[in-house]
Amino acid sequence: MVLIKLANLCYDYPNTRGLDHLSLTIDAGEFVCLMGPNGSGKSTLLRILSGLASPKSGEYQLHGQAVTAAYLTDAQQRQQLHQKIGMVFQNTDVQLFNTSVAEEVAFGPRQLGLSASAIEQRVNDCLQLTACEDLRDRVPYQLSGGEKKRVALASVLALNPEILLLDEPLNGLTIAAQRQMLTLLQRLQAAGKTIIMASHNFQQVQTVGQRFIIFNRLHQLDADMSQADLQRQPERQAQLMTL
Amino acid sequence: MDPKPRTELPAWLIEKSTSTKRQAARTSFLQRNQRHLRALLTRLAQPAPVIAKRRWHLAPQINLIRLLLLVFLIALINNVTLLWCLAILLGFQLLLLSPSQLRRFVKSWFVSSLVALIFVLPSYWLTGPSTLLFFGLKTSLMLANAQYYRLTTPFQDLLSGLKALHCPDVLIMTCAIAITYLRMLGQHLLLTMEALELRTVAPAKHPYRLIGAMFGNLYLKSYSYALELYAAMEARGFNGHYVRTTTPHNRWRDYLSLSPDILVLILFIFWGN
Ligand SMILES: Nc1ncnc2c1ncn2[C@@H]1O[C@H](COP(=O)(O)OP(=O)(O)OP(=O)(O)O)[C@@H](O)[C@H]1O
Ligand SMILES: [Mg+2]
Numbered sequence: 001m002v003l004i005k006l007a008n009l010c011y012d013y014p015n016t017r018g019l020d021h022l023s024l025t026i027d028a029g030e031f032v033c034l035m036g037p038n039g040s041g042k043s044t045l046l047r048i049l050s051g052l053a054s055p056k057s058g059e060y061q062l063h064g065q066a067v068t069a070a071y072l073t074d075a076q077q078r079q080q081l082h083q084k085i086g087m088v089f090q091n092t093d094v095q096l097f098n099t100s101v102a103e104e105v106a107f108g109p110r111q112l113g114l115s116a117s118a119i120e121q122r123v124n125d126c127l128q129l130t131a132c133e134d135l136r137d138r139v140p141y142q143l144s145g146g147e148k149k150r151v152a153l154a155s156v157l158a159l160n161p162e163i164l165l166l167d168e169p170l171n172g173l174t175i176a177a178q179r180q181m182l183t184l185l186q187r188l189q190a191a192g193k194t195i196i197m198a199s200h201n202f203q204q205v206q207t208v209g210q211r212f213i214i215f216n217r218l219h220q221l222d223a224d225m226s227q228a229d230l231q232r233q234p235e236r237q238a239q240l241m242t243l
Numbered sequence: 244m245d246p247k248p249r250t251e252l253p254a255w256l257i258e259k260s261t262s263t264k265r266q267a268a269r270t271s272f273l274q275r276n277q278r279h280l281r282a283l284l285t286r287l288a289q290p291a292p293v294i295a296k297r298r299w300h301l302a303p304q305i306n307l308i309r310l311l312l313l314v315f316l317i318a319l320i321n322n323v324t325l326l327w328c329l330a331i332l333l334g335f336q337l338l339l340l341s342p343s344q345l346r347r348f349v350k351s352w353f354v355s356s357l358v359a360l361i362f363v364l365p366s367y368w369l370t371g372p373s374t375l376l377f378f379g380l381k382t383s384l385m386l387a388n389a390q391y392y393r394l395t396t397p398f399q400d401l402l403s404g405l406k407a408l409h410c411p412d413v414l415i416m417t418c419a420i421a422i423t424y425l426r427m428l429g430q431h432l433l434l435t436m437e438a439l440e441l442r443t444v445a446p447a448k449h450p451y452r453l454i455g456a457m458f459g460n461l462y463l464k465s466y467s468y469a470l471e472l473y474a475a476m477e478a479r480g481f482n483g484h485y486v487r488t489t490t491p492h493n494r495w496r497d498y499l500s501l502s503p504d505i506l507v508l509i510l511f512i513f514w515g516n
Contacts, residue, residue: 050441051441052437052440052441073278075446078440079443079444079445079446080444082440082441082442082443082444083444085441086441086442087441089434089438091434093431093464094431094434094435094437094438095434095435095438096438097435097438097439097453097456097457097460098456099456099459107442108442108444111443111444111445112444112445113445118255121253121255122253122255125253125255125256128249129249129250129252141460141463141464155442156442157256159442159444160255160256160258162259183250184250187250187251187252188252188256191252191256191257192257192259
């Protein structure tokens with residue numbers, strides 16, 4: 001089932017290009033890795049998918065519904081979009097704005113009108129899944145870089161989004177924590193979530209990604225291939241290794 | 244050693260989330276205006292436009308003195324003819340700007356004049372329309388000069404200008420940090436608002452508590468940012484003294500560029516009022 005469809009999508013920042021004529025489709029339940037050198041447009045694509053930015057030209061469809069600037073001006077439609085899509089920012093610093101980690105995770109579910117016990121349940125579950133139980137009463141802005149990443153993921157999971165956009169979620173994590181997060185992501189995918197993850201470290205993601213979308217320096221689509229295809233192209237793998 | 248997380252997913256996370264269709268609730272003021280606020284912050288966080296090197300590079304302090312002199316003159320002069328002279332002088336300078344710079348000038352001048360007009364407006368009831376017009380013109384002329392300076396002078400030149408005029412280092416540093424820094428904070432606030440927006444799935448019940456938390460966070464953040472910024476500056480050899488970089492420039496050109504203003508000053512002293 002086609003979940004996301006992009007057609008000839010372009011995005012410009014005030015004085016630079018962000019994305020150049022991007023066309024692709026993503027099915028529900030895929031585990032996609034966005035790869036490419038610094039500044040190639042990975043984060044920009046995630047911003048567009050999440051509805052934070054609207055493309056300059058071209059089309060973005062989610063579930064067959066065009067997500068345009070006009071669509072996003074309606075508060076209710078925007079909120080529905082945000083319930084479907086969760087995003088972990090590249091700079092997690094800006095993402096945590098509550099006064100404690102538990103509050104941070106409870107922020108989303110509290111708006112869904114759940115009972116207090118259901119909210120508590122979700123907070124506990126999410127903190128356990130991301131190995132953050134002991135951070136529960138800490139102040140988010142005092143956490144270490146890796147801890148912030150994990151709390152950010154917990155706070156996004158608590159809303160049970162069907163699409164997870166992750167911008168370099170493994171950066172700053174220890175090898176063990178990286179492995180734990182990847183295992184969690186794989187389980188989420190098995191549960192039917194769609195995962196779109198930006199990364200420039202091929203070693204980290206080569207075993208979990210099922211599809212690789214590769215950008216080049218000119219913010220264009222360079223290649224779009226399945227893991228199996230990639231296995232057959234050692235030179236492409238070598239290129240990704242040296243990104 | 245990281246604690247072992249639990250690996251099996253809870254039931255609520257496995258079931259497909261039903262997007263809850265809520266009755267069209269009253270959207271809060273914050274939500275309705277979040278987009279506008281974000282647009283405003285985006286503009287504030289925009290980096291200053293890159294300023295092309297001018298053909299005649301004047302000493303930075305001369306530019307600064309010119310600006311101060313002009314503002315001083317405009318504030319003092321009550322003679323319409325002399326004000327006209329100053330306006331025409333500025334008009335000639337504007338002719339030398341590139342079209343894109345000119346557009347930017349007109350825009351920022353217009354906006355700042357409008358804001359200033361709000362402050363000048365009460366004089367209408369106190370003294371009548373002619374005074375309002377006069378003061379309005381004077382203010383907007385001052386603003387035009389300030390905007391012209393802002394558009395044509397790189398930030399670094401302002402700093403070296405201040406240094407050349409023997410401003411204390413503390414003042415220069417405050418100025419430098421405030422200007423670079425407010426943008427950074429604006430950017431930070433903008434991104435936080437975006438994160439908030441992404442996790443807003445229903446009209447907030449207590450938006451003001453949230454705003455409080457957000458600004459509290461921003462304050463804490465700005466405090467640690469400032470310390471980090473200073474540490475980073477120190478680590479790169481900053482010792483509290485701004486050094487003046489001397490660029491070769493033509494002294495005659497400097498004095499020449501000041502001469503029209505000085506002429507107006509002389510006219511003002513002898514024939515003003
Ligand atoms: N806020 C912004 N304003 C102006 N230009 C921007 C902004 N954000 C990104 N860009 C530019 O847009 C292009 C794409 O940036 P993007 O952040 O999408 O890259 P990326 O692939 O995520 O890079 P990285 O691997 O470093 O995270 C870059 O050239 C970048 O300089
Ligand atoms: Mg990025």
